Amino acid sequence: MGCLAAVMVLLAAAMLTCTGGALIKVGGKPGWTQNVNYTDWATHRHFYVGDWLYFVFDKRYYTVMEVKETNYEQCRDSEFIKNITRGGRDVFNLTESRDYYFLSSGGYCFHGMKLAIHVANNQLPPISPLPSSNNNVINGASPRSDGGGRFIILSLSSLTSVVLKMLR
DSSP: OHHHHHHHHHHHHHHHHOOOOOEEETTSTTOSOTTOOHHHHHHTOOEETTOEEEEEOOTTTOOOEEOOHHHHHHTOOTTOSEEOOSSSEEEEEOOSSSEEEEEOTTTGGGGTOEEEEEEEOOOOOOOOOOOOTTOOSOOOOOSSTTOOSTTHHHHHHHHHHHHHHHHO
């Protein structure tokens, strides 16, 4: 029983420390490019503090700039807050609950390469019931509709069930 208690303590500690944000690929499969409706894409997603935006693009043509709302609306890249562009596979951490605005410079903003999102305070998804005793597969499916990475707690809950079965 001592071994079981140790395993449970370790799993509980892991569940408390592994609540990192989701890695969200901006634009889905096409990534950060022209002729994608990022407004529509963003309305079907939820963004939380701690999430990471993953911009995938051709760095020879496109950039990613964080800008103020007025610059976003007018596609002005001259007074950006931060140039996120590094190598075409760039991430941006959403560190606070607020509205964020991004665009691509060089006139590409006028071809739809701009994104506005609202970031909410981080809320953990509800914990689903543990798998039944007949289910030997660890459930790694994300409870979020955007395919984000908030599956860690569900996976740990499933892992706990598997470890308990092994110890019986």
